[in-house]
Amino acid sequence: MKHLPHKTIERLSQYRRALLLCHAKGMTHIYSHEIAKIQHITAVQVRRDIMLIGYTGTLRKGYNVKELIDLIGQIIDSVEGINVCVAGIGNLGRAITNYFSGKRTKLSIVAVFDVDKSKIGKKYHGIECYAIEEMARVIKDKKIEIGIITVPAEDAPAISEMMVKAKIKGILNYTPKPVNVPSEVYLEEYDMITSLEKVAFFVKTD
Amino acid sequence: MKHLPHKTIERLSQYRRALLLCHAKGMTHIYSHEIAKIQHITAVQVRRDIMLIGYTGTLRKGYNVKELIDLIGQIIDSVEGINVCVAGIGNLGRAITNYFSGKRTKLSIVAVFDVDKSKIGKKYHGIECYAIEEMARVIKDKKIEIGIITVPAEDAPAISEMMVKAKIKGILNYTPKPVNVPSEVYLEEYDMITSLEKVAFFVKTD
DNA sequence: TTAACAATGTGAAATAATTAACATTTTTCT
DNA sequence: AGAAAAATGTTAATTATTTCACATTGTTAA
Structure with missing residues (x-):
């Protein structure tokens, strides 16, 4: 193996x-x-x-x-479990938080972040929402290793950079804007627009 | 080419x-x-x-x-443009509708569907929400060729079947439940849980 | 008991995708 | 003018992934 x-x-x-x-x-x-x-x-x-x-x-x-x-x-799975955070608690962020809550015991979303003052301090599926400025501290305190980015595309690079600075180990970027990370950070990007365009292409051709 | x-x-x-x-x-x-x-x-x-x-x-x-x-x-792109519908206007459905509204002129979301009576008749980013039962009619009337599935996982197979019956040409399934379609329908599936588990795995190993 | 069957396990072949290597050509510099 | 540099375009090599083909082995049935 x-x-x-x-x-x-x-x-x-x-x-x-x-x-x-x-x-x-x-x-x-x-x-x-x-x-x-x-x-x-x-x-x-x-x-x-x-x-x-x-x-x-x-x-x-x-x-x-x-x-x-x-x-x-x-x-x-990792033996001890891995803590995850979600940056951007808009529709997509909520959908993801929703999907995961309580599903897999080894992967837990333990914090969400947003810029919207009205969201900060509220709970989403039992997970507290923090201000973006607190990210470095929260990631460290809660031993978060993976960050999911669901902010508006134009903010993705800045958020990714903050995560990298906070020594996150892996990033899952759901915005259509590619982000740059150093090679020691594992990056996975998924772009919904591309997927739909791909379906459209193959519907047309085959 | x-x-x-x-x-x-x-x-x-x-x-x-x-x-x-x-x-x-x-x-x-x-x-x-x-x-x-x-x-x-x-x-x-x-x-x-x-x-x-x-x-x-x-x-x-x-x-x-x-x-x-x-x-x-x-x-x-296809010359005439392609019409798309979204089944399930929960958080994920809204996120997708949001992403696409007004972005690509050749791909337009022209209908959304939901079971929730309170949502039917309402508009989401300018797109009307219809009852699931109307799917066959609406897909035909509006010449919809691609369907995006964002309903709860357990409903995905039934929705996919309805789309196939309505002669849709391509399906993009965002639920973690794989659906079966005849070979003439192009199917693309994406599973967020898998992506996160993959990141977790590679964070652990490399 | 023995033949037919239905499943796994796997080396080898085929296919798909990426990367290397380099010929070519235009621009710039001396 | 001629040499060096910087870009594209493409063949060939490499790597990754899937599929084929078939040996093996329990199980069932005649």
Whole structure:
């Protein structure tokens, strides 16, 4: 289990989510082709991913759901858990805070930030909103390692810089404005406009 | 310009956005390494993408910003424009509607849907909200070709099925629940939880 | 018991995406 | 004018990812 490919990590996260549902339904075992069907990928791909993490199923019975869930957890979760913050508590920020609240115990959103004075001090899904100026302090105090950026695009670079200064380790930028971070900070960017334009393109062509 | 790679399409969309900003600032030309810097990728990659769409810059002067914007438009936009709808006008739905309103003229959100009776008939960024039951009719009447799903995860499969029945051509699913569509419908799925788990993983390891 | 079947596990091939290397050309400098 | 520098355009190499093909092995059924 040397270096897991990025794509495999993404799929493992998704397998786990699907497996948790199966587990809740009382299934004890699952075949690679069943997982594949849910994720609309091939069974070979599922088996290869599982192979890469060193798990092995039972021939003819498939994979033990509980064991696989636990193993994926060992791989992708960190033991102590990771604290996360969200900068910008507009619609997108609230949507994300909403999604995560109470879902994954190992990843917790522990602070949100905004410039809007009327929001500061309020709670969003039980998480307190702080002023942007307090970011450095709060990130340090609460041992926050990951920041999610959902501010208006033009503010993204400044926010990212503040996070970097506060020694954050990873940034997930949801604004359409790319931000620059030093190489020791892990950066993931996702742009909704691009995704929609991509769908539009492939709808047109194929 | 045979088959453009998926990744190239995504980047072209992003180049255009960056170029529009440059154009607004009055820049007439831009070098591949300048574009690369903005998107944090390599200059070779930029040149290759541009090569693939058959544009050629001026040696020593770089690319003509306006021409490149227009050419990218010719490639990724459709001439007549494409109508889009959003199912589920919660936080995420509103965030997306917000992002798009007035931005790209070739892609317009022309309807939003929700189950919440109190939302039906109201307008969100100028776009009327209809009841889910009206989806088939509205998609047909308004010639909607792309649907964005931002309903609660458990409702995603039903919504997707309704869209497919209404002969939508592409779906962008933002719920963590994968949906099944026939092969003639282009499907793109994005899962925020997976992205955050991925960041958490790579923060931990590298 | 033995043959057929249905699943996993995996080396090897194929495909997709990125990066390196460099030829070419215009501009600038001496 | 000629040399150096700085950019593009592109072939080839490399790396990443997916898929194929098939060996292996429990399980079921004749």
